[in-house]
Amino acid sequence: MHVKPSTHGTLDANPHRDPAQPEVLPVTHYENFPVASWLCPPRLRPPIAALYHFARTADDIADEGDDSPAQRLATLAAYQAELHATLAGPVRDGRWPAVLAPLARQQAAWALPVALLDDLISAFMQDIAFTRDQRLYPDRASLLDYCRRSANPIGRLLLHLHGVTEAQALAQSDDICSALQLINFWQDLSQDIPRGRHYLTEADCQRFGVPRPQLQSLQASPAALALIADNLAWAEQLMQRGAPLVHRLPGRAGWELRLVVQGGLRVLQRIRATGGNPLARRIKLGRADALPLLWRSLWM
Numbered sequence: 001m002h003v004k005p006s007t008h009g010t011l012d013a014n015p016h017r018d019p020a021q022p023e024v025l026p027v028t029h030y031e032n033f034p035v036a037s038w039l040c041p042p043r044l045r046p047p048i049a050a051l052y053h054f055a056r057t058a059d060d061i062a063d064e065g066d067d068s069p070a071q072r073l074a075t076l077a078a079y080q081a082e083l084h085a086t087l088a089g090p091v092r093d094g095r096w097p098a099v100l101a102p103l104a105r106q107q108a109a110w111a112l113p114v115a116l117l118d119d120l121i122s123a124f125m126q127d128i129a130f131t132r133d134q135r136l137y138p139d140r141a142s143l144l145d146y147c148r149r150s151a152n153p154i155g156r157l158l159l160h161l162h163g164v165t166e167a168q169a170l171a172q173s174d175d176i177c178s179a180l181q182l183i184n185f186w187q188d189l190s191q192d193i194p195r196g197r198h199y200l201t202e203a204d205c206q207r208f209g210v211p212r213p214q215l216q217s218l219q220a221s222p223a224a225l226a227l228i229a230d231n232l233a234w235a236e237q238l239m240q241r242g243a244p245l246v247h248r249l250p251g252r253a254g255w256e257l258r259l260v261v262q263g264g265l266r267v268l269q270r271i272r273a274t275g276g277n278p279l280a281r282r283i284k285l286g287r288a289d290a291l292p293l294l295w296r297s298l299w300m
Contacts, residue, residue: 041252044161047106051157053099054083055120062124069132073125080121087114110161116153123150131196136212139203140234144178151181162253175242176261182235183264186228186271189278190218200227218279229276232268239264246300258297266293 040048061075078095085091086100087107094100106112123146129135137143155173159165185192185199192199193215200215208227215224239261246258263285270283285293 040256046102047110047112047161048158050103050106051112051154054103054117055154057096057099058121058124062128069128072128076121076125076128080118083117083121084114112157113160116157119149119153127197130198134196134198136198137201139201143182143199143201147178147181148174151177158253159249162249164248166248169245169248172242172245172248175238176245176257176264179235179239179242180260180264182231182238183267186231186235186278187267187283189228190281193218193279200231204231215279220275220277220279224279225276228278229272232271232276236265236268243300255297258300259293261300262293262296263289265296 058076058079061079062072067075082091082094082096083100083103086094086097086104091097091100107114126146126149137146152174155177156170159169159173164170182199189200198212198215200210204227205212205215208223208230210221210223210227214221243261246254246261248254249257266285266289267283270285270289271278274283
C-alpha cells in the first residue's frame with residue numbers, strides 16, 4: 001500500500017552491523033511507498049526501509065536529472081543487473097552498494113520475492129519508453145497491467161513481510177494498490193499531460209468523445225469532465241473492493257492500511273468537491289484532512 005512517507009530519521013537494517021557494510025539510508029520522500037512510522041512494527045522497519053530505498057533509487061533514475069531516455073533505460077538495466085549480482089553475493093566496485101547491499105541482506109532474511117523487485121524496474125522502464133514514444137494505453141486492461149508492476153508489488157511485498165499469503169488477501173491488496181496508482185494518475189493530470197504522460201486510455205477517450213488535443217490543452221469540457229468522473233469512479237470501485245483487507249492485517253499494520261485506504265478515498269472526494277476538474281490544478285491533502293481521515297478509519 002503506498003502513500004507519501006514522512007521522515008523519521010535513519011533506519012538501520014542491523015544495529016550490530018559490520019561497519020564496512022552500507023547502512024540503510026534515511027526515509028525521506030517517495031510517493032509510492034508506505035510510511036515507515038511508529039505504526040510500523042520495529043522488526044519490519046529494516047526490510048521496509050531497504051525496499052523503500054530500492055524503489056526510490058529506481059524512481060530517481062527514471063525521473064530525475066537531465067539524462068536522455070536511452071541513458072535512463074541503460075542505467076536502470078545496469079541497476080537491475082547489479083541487484084541480481086548483489087543478491088548472489090558481495091559485489092566489488094558496484095554503483096549502488098548503499099542501496100543494494102542492505103536490500104540483499106533483507107532479501108536473505110525475509111525471502112523477499114525477487115520477481116516483484118523486477119516488476120518494479122520493468123514498470124519504470126515502461127514509463128520511460130511510453131513517454132519517449134508518446135505511446136498511449138489502449139484500454140483499462142493495459143493500464144492495469146502497468147499498475148500490476150508499478151504499484152501492486154509494494155502491497156504484495158508488505159503482505160509477505162506480515163506472513164499473509166492467502167489468494168483473497170493478495171487480490172484485495174492488488175485492488176488497493178492499483179486504485180492508489182490510478183488516483184495518483186487522476187490527481188496529477190494537470191502535471192502529467194504537459195509532460196507527455198498519458199494515462200487516460202484510448203478506449204475511454206473515444207467512448208466519451210474527448211480528442212487528445214483537447215486534453216493536451218487541459219480544456220475542461222463537459223465530455224472531459226465526464227471522462228474523468230468515470231475514471232474516478234473506477235478507482236473508487238477498486239478501492240472499495242480491496243478495503244476489507246484492513247481487517248485481515250493485525251495490529252498497527254491494519255490501522256496504517258486504514259489510513260492509506262481512506263487517504264485515497266479522501267483525494268477522490270476532494271477532486272469531486274472542486275468540480276471534478278484535476279486538469280486545472282493538482283488536488284492534494286492537507287492538515288484539514290487529518291481528522292476526517294482518522295474518523296473514517298475508526299469506522300471501517
